[in-house]
Amino acid sequence: MTIEIISGLIKKSIETKLSINREIKLNILKSIDLIVTAFENKNKLIICGNGGSAADSQHIAAEFVSKFLIDRKALFALALNCNTSSLTAISNDYNYDYSYSRQVEAFGTKNDILWGISTSGNSKNVLNAVEVAKSKGMSIIGMTGNQGGKLAALCDIAIRVPSDHTPNIQECHIMIAHIICEIVEARLFK
Numbered sequence: 001m002t003i004e005i006i007s008g009l010i011k012k013s014i015e016t017k018l019s020i021n022r023e024i025k026l027n028i029l030k031s032i033d034l035i036v037t038a039f040e041n042k043n044k045l046i047i048c049g050n051g052g053s054a055a056d057s058q059h060i061a062a063e064f065v066s067k068f069l070i071d072r073k074a075l076f077a078l079a080l081n082c083n084t085s086s087l088t089a090i091s092n093d094y095n096y097d098y099s100y101s102r103q104v105e106a107f108g109t110k111n112d113i114l115w116g117i118s119t120s121g122n123s124k125n126v127l128n129a130v131e132v133a134k135s136k137g138m139s140i141i142g143m144t145g146n147q148g149g150k151l152a153a154l155c156d157i158a159i160r161v162p163s164d165h166t167p168n169i170q171e172c173h174i175m176i177a178h179i180i181c182e183i184v185e186a187r188l189f190k
Contacts, residue, residue: 016161016168017175028176030157031141032183038113038139039188045077046108046138048100048129049117052170053143054081056117060177068181072189078107080129100129110137118142119169121149121160130154143176145169 035045045064047057057079064077080103081087090102104114114133116126121144130140130151142155145164152158161172 012165013168013171016163016165016172019162020172020176021162024159024162027157027159028179031159032180032187034113034139034141034157035180035184036187038111039075039184041111043076044107044109044112045075045115046080046104046112046133047077047115047117048080048126050081050123050125052166053117053119053123053173054079056170056174056177057081057115059174060115060181063177063181064184068178068185070185070189072185075188080104097124097128100125101132104129104132104136104138108133108136108138112136112138113141114138115141115143116151116155117144117173118149118151119145119166119173121145121147121151123151127151127154143173 038045047060049057058081061077061079064075080100086103087099090099094102108114114129116130118126127150133140140155141157141159142151143159144151146160146162147164148158148160152160159176161169163169163172
């Protein structure tokens with residue numbers, strides 16, 4: 001019984017990954033192009049999300065700052081959830097809904113990229129960060145689940161995983177992030 005449940009969960013995860021269609025792949029490619037151009041022009045990649053998506057934000061930033069596969073120079077990527085003093089001060093002084101937008105206000109500049117991750121697409125603090133980023137002339141990449149929520153409509157590029165099951169969405173998000181990291185790194189450092 002338990003082995004069958006495990007097999008079923010693995011199958012569901014694989015099926016979600018295999019259902020990533022041409023439109024999603026094109027949006028992954030557009031994200032790669034955008035990030036490569038930003039790094040070539042000395043712009044920043046700023047990433048945010050909540051819960052598991054915050055962990056993904058931190059993971060993605062680390063891949064760019066350290067390395068993915070190639071020993072190369074560091075790239076400017078910043079996960080907004082990593083500064084707990086800023087997060088807690090902003091949440092206390094204002095509201096958690098502004099925990100990322102205040103940081104985008106401080107760190108973001110024109111032609112930087114904000115990469116927002118939200119399985120529902122409706123995380124208020126991510127949406128507020130997107131609004132501030134747009135006002136600063138930043139490009140927006142969003143990763144969501146199938147529905148896209150409000151985030152998908154606000155993004156320059158929306159990567160919507162074809163699932164409504166949070167664990168499968170998150171598994172695909174990190175897979176897609178790894179694809180982006182690998183190809184960005186290869187293009188920049190050959």
